[in-house]
Amino acid sequence: MIETVPQQHGEQPVKPADGDTIIRVERVYKTYRMGDIEVHALRGASLMVNRGEFVAIMGPSGSGKSTMMNIIGCLDRPTKGQYFLEGEDVSVFGKAELADIRNKRVGFVFQSFNLVPRTSALENVELPLLYAGVSSKERVRRAREALATVGLSDREKNMPNQLSGGQQQRVAIARSLVNNPSIILADEPTGALDTRTSVEVMEIFQRLNRERNLTIIIVTHEHDISQYAGRVVQFRDGRIRRDEPVEDRKDAAEVLANMPSSEDDDE
Amino acid sequence: MNSFAILKVALRALGRNKLRSALTMLGIIIGVGAVIAMVSIGQGAQAMIEQQINSMGSNVLYVMPGNITTGGASLGQGAANTLTDEDVEAMRREIPTIAAASPVVRSQTQMVFGNQNWFVRIEGTNEFFPELRNWTVDQGTFFTEGDVLSAARVVVLGRTVAERLFPGLDPIGQTIRVRNLAFRVVGVLAEKGQSMVGQDQDDTAVMPYTTVQKKLLGQVIPSVNQAMVSAVSQEATVVVQRQINELLRQRHKIGPGETDDFSVRNMSDVAAASQQMTTIMTLLLGSIAAISLIVGGIGIMNIMLVSVTERTREIGIRMAVGARPSYIRLQFLAESLVLSLTGGLIGVVIGGSLAAAISGVLGFPTLVSALSITVSFAFATCIGIFFGYYPAHKAAALDPIEALRYE
Known part of the structure; x- marks a missing residue:
């Protein structure tokens, strides 16, 4: 799915991507108004991501990386600039259309897991399918499948408060991929997890990326974690400062194998 | 979804x-x-x-004699003896929209049967009573026109009176004593229950009005307490009311501008x-x-x-x-x-x-x-x-x- 780049480039030309472009953000600005002060979260940032890439976004807080994630995830719209998702200009979409995109094409994973409380793991995973209008039987089938992918088949009846942090995050990952999205966006997915659990989560992401050719974008503070991605994008002051491939990419499965087995396997 | x-x-x-x-x-x-x-x-x-209101008879109007004043004291509506059974007869004869009409003469007295006795409100009417009051006879029959004409000593008892005087007995054909006169019980009215003000409507007895006038009250000049009139339909009540007014003013020789010596009450007004x-x-x-x-x-x-x-x-x-x-x-x-x-x-x-x-x-x-x-x-x-x-x-x-x- 190669699409043509419009011939109206401004001061910051976007390089045509080699391969299947899935995300193309062009000179995007985002300005928030907090009282009388205008906050410029993004100042003309451009980014292209190909299908099947694993990108880590880094940068200090306030650098605009979370805003960029929100725009890519269609939770937010840019003040200025364009965003093409699989060739479609979604920066002009309305709230309902954006909701549909989040439902079918994007999966979210958050630092704080964001599972619906007092609702079982299975039902949490079913949630996107509910809004996609999938029948109850099919929802259960697909939710079980997604839980199996993250290795939580035996925990489907548990409520979020009966699960460890790592397990909750795995439920969240299952939820993010249950509707077969094109992209998974993870905002500091390991921020609330210990080292071993973090690597386990990265192992799942690497596996999904490799086996299903899923495009994965994570925001992280930790340099360690960014090394599991194939490409690191550095944000500063609302712009992209550096964008380079990871030289010596880490394999989470390998790291896990070499780790001393944990005391109580995150139960 | x-x-x-x-x-x-x-x-x-x-x-x-x-x-x-x-x-x-x-x-x-x-x-x-x-x-x-x-x-x-x-x-x-x-x-x-x-x-x-329905149980009082549908389309019913009541005609009451008027007020009289003696020595400066008003005795109120119905005090005058200005309404006669001839008036009632004239209404029935001359107003075609009247279905039935009856004089009402009231009295009250002790009734005795064997060792039972009961104080009874008595209503004297004519044979149209069941139709006018929308009240059927449960046992026996109602008295006839002949009974009215001959002032026969017959009585139709209300359910309560029948039960008081004839506990466990069939009252029909029995003779009761009213002021030392023998009366034959010809019928018992169907049960009607309490009235709007909580009065037991079945605690009553009905006789020919002529009997009440002559035998019970001993009136020399017969008078009636009121007249009960029913119109042929609900709509006709207004017309009937007006025609009764005209007829009675004429019969009572009331000139223009003079006040009526009677009044007509329409039940549908009360209902409304x-x-x-x-x-x-x-x-x-x-x-x-x-x-x-x-x-x-x-x-x-x-x-x-x-x-x-x-x-x-x-x-x-x-x-x-x-x-x-x-x-x-x-x-x-x-x-x-x-x-x-x-x-x-x-x-x-x-x-x-x-x-x-x-x-x-x-x-x-x-x-x-x-x-x-x-x-x-x-x-x-x-x-x-x-x-x-x-x-x-x-x-x-x-x-x-x-x-x-x-x-």
């Missing part, structure tokens, strides 16, 4: 806070229950009055007046109850607003995974609707039982009509939508990013 799925999500959300949901519902339950119970009291009273009264009562009771229903609605709104705030993060999650704002709105609307509809349903049951209890324990007539159920249920639904809309709209308008960040 179909409506069934929305309903299921709403039920779950309400199930998570059972006590709170139940208390919120209680507002609607009390509101709907109160409306139904209150309106049933009003409508019960209305039905009772209607039935009693009491109808109006009970309608006002129903409205008053109903609207007081409706206020409690509105208070219940405010309770729903209050709880839904709390719920939206509490579940801000959940709303954010739902939006992030693809719930359109309209779904969020529908979900919260569904919750308030479930509260108000369930509350309404329980309220209908409770209101109905309350009405039954009121008539059962207090003996007050109540009437739970389909209309009052429909209206209060529809009202509860509207309240659910009305008071649920704002919180639902507030939830739908949340920004997903801010909602996700909400602690």
Whole structure:
């Protein structure tokens, strides 16, 4: 799915991507108004991501990386600039259309897991399918499948408060991929997890990326974690400062194998 | 996402806070229950009055003799002896829209049978009494025109009198003593029950008016207490009333400008007046109850607003995974609707039982009509939508990013 780049480039030309472009953000600005002060979260940032890439976004807080994630995830719209998702200009979409995109094409994973409380793991995973209008039987089938992918088949009846942090995050990952999205966006997915659990989560992401050719974008503070991605994008002051491939990419499965087995396997 | 799925999500959300949901519902339950119970009291009273007016005879008019003044003291309506049985006869003869007419002569006295005796109100009328009063004879027959003409000593007893004088006996054909005169019992009237003012209507006896005039009252110049007239139809009562006026003024030689020495009372006027009264009562009771229903609605709104705030993060999650704002709105609307509809349903049951209890324990007539159920249920639904809309709209308008960040 190669699409043509419009011939109206401004001061910051976007390089045509080699391969299947899935995300193309062009000179995007985002300005928030907090009282009388205008906050410029993004100042003309451009980014292209190909299908099947694993990108880590880094940068200090306030650098605009979370805003960029929100725009890519269609939770937010840019003040200025364009965003093409699989060739479609979604920066002009309305709230309902954006909701549909989040439902079918994007999966979210958050630092704080964001599972619906007092609702079982299975039902949490079913949630996107509910809004996609999938029948109850099919929802259960697909939710079980997604839980199996993250290795939580035996925990489907548990409520979020009966699960460890790592397990909750795995439920969240299952939820993010249950509707077969094109992209998974993870905002500091390991921020609330210990080292071993973090690597386990990265192992799942690497596996999904490799086996299903899923495009994965994570925001992280930790340099360690960014090394599991194939490409690191550095944000500063609302712009992209550096964008380079990871030289010596880490394999989470390998790291896990070499780790001393944990005391109580995150139960 | 179909409506069934929305309903299921709403039920779950309400199930998570059972006590709170139940208390919120209680507002609607009390509101709907109160409306139904209150309106049933009003409508019960209305039905009772209607039935009693009907039992007095449909299309009936009463003609009363007028006021007389002696020595400066007014003796009031009906005090004069200006109405005669000839007047009644003339009305029946000359006004074609009159179906039946009878003089009424009243008395009261002791009646004796064997060792039983009873003090009885006696009504003297003619053979048209059953038709005029819409009152059938249960046992035996009513007296005849011949009995009236001959002032026969016959009597038709009310149910209560019959039971008092003839406990366990068949009164028909028996002879009772009234002021040392022998009277033959020819019939017993059907049971009629209490009147509007609580009087036992069956505690009465009916005789030919001529008998009352001559045998009981011993009148030298016969006079009647009032005349009962029935028109051929409800519509004709107005015409009949006017024609009676003209006829009696002519017969009593009342010149233009002079006041009548009689008055005509139309039962439909009485009916209309009491109808109006009970309608006002129903409205008053109903609207007081409706206020409690509105208070219940405010309770729903209050709880839904709390719920939206509490579940801000959940709303954010739902939006992030693809719930359109309209779904969020529908979900919260569904919750308030479930509260108000369930509350309404329980309220209908409770209101109905309350009405039954009121008539059962207090003996007050109540009437739970389909209309009052429909209206209060529809009202509860509207309240659910009305008071649920704002919180639902507030939830739908949340920004997903801010909602996700909400602690």
